[in-house]
Amino acid sequence: MLSFHLSKSQAHLVWNNHLEPVLHVPNHATIEVEITNASGGQLSPTSQTEDVRQLDFSRVNPVTGPIYIDDAEPGDTLVVDILAVDVDNWGWTANIPGFGLLQDMFPHPHLRISQITDQYAELLPGLRIPVQPFIGTIGVALPQDGDHSLVPPRAQGGNMDIRHLVAGSRLYLPVAVKGALLSLGDTHAAQGDGEVAGTAIETNAMVTIRVHLEKNFSVTLPQLETPPHSQRHGHAWVTTGIGPDLFEAARQATRHMVSLICHRTGLPAIDAYLLTSVAADLKIAEIVDVPNWVVTMHLEKQIIDGGI
Structure with a gap:
C-alpha cells in the first residue's frame, strides 16, 4: 500500500474544479496531510482579542489539497477512512462579530487560547474539555466551474463541522469531477454539535487518511460511519x-x-x-x-x- 505526504503549504482557499492537483494517488493510497488551523496561521498561542478584530478573512479556513485520485469519475463514491487526527498542543476559540448563533447578543470580539493534552483542552484555568480531535472541513470539488467559498457545506462535503469525523470514522463523498480533487482542513480538538459560536477549539493537526473508490455505490450527499467511541x-x-x-x-x-x-x-x-x-x-x-x-x-x- 503506497503512502504519501502533503505539507500545510500545499493549500487553497476556494473550491474550484480547475485547481491544479498537488498530489496524484492511486486507489487505496494512504495519505498523511498537514493542516493549518482555521485562522490560516494568523492566530498563535500569544494572540489577544484585538487579533480577532484584525483577521483577514480572505485567509481563513485553508484546506490542504487538492488530491487527485486515479480512476475517480463523476458518479463514483469516494470513501475516506480517517486513520489518525493528531492535533497541536494549543488551539483557539473566538467570538467573531457577525458570526455565530447568538451574534446579536455577543457583538464584540473575544478570544480564548486553550492548552491541549491527550485527554483534555483547558479553555480557561480549571475548565477542561474532553479532547476528541476531528476534521471540520473535508470534501471534493464541486461540479460547478469557478471559485466557490469554503465556508458553507455543500453536496460534495466541505465545511460540515461534523464532530464525529474522528479517527476510526469512514466518510462517503459523491464524486462530481474526474479525479475527485479531495481537500481537507479546519481541524478541531473539541466541538459541540452545532458549533454555536462559530468556532470550536481550532488547531493545527497531522491527519492520516486512506482513500478508495466505490464504483457500484453512489451517494448524492455525504454519509459516514462512526466508531463506537464517538458518542458522549x-x-x-x-x-x-x-x-x-x-x-x-x-x-x-x-x-x-x-x-x-x-x-x-x-x-x-x-x-x-x-x-x-x-x-x-x-x-x-x-x-x-x-x-x-x-x-x-x-x-x-x-x-x-x-x-x-
Missing part, C-alpha cells in the same frame, strides 16, 4: 427551545444553556457562550408534534458542576 453524554445538563421555528428554538436552547452555565459557575456570558460552542450538543428532540418543535442542548455535568 451520560450525566448532562439539558436546556430546551420550543416553537414553530427550528432556528429560533436552537437559539432559545443555547441562550438558556448560557444562562445555566453563568448561574452555576459565575463565568461571564461570553465565555459561557464559547463553552457551549466547544462542548455542548444541539439535538432535535421532536419535529412531529405540529406546530411546535423541540430542540435540546446537552452539556456534560462534570465540565461545570462545582464551578471553576
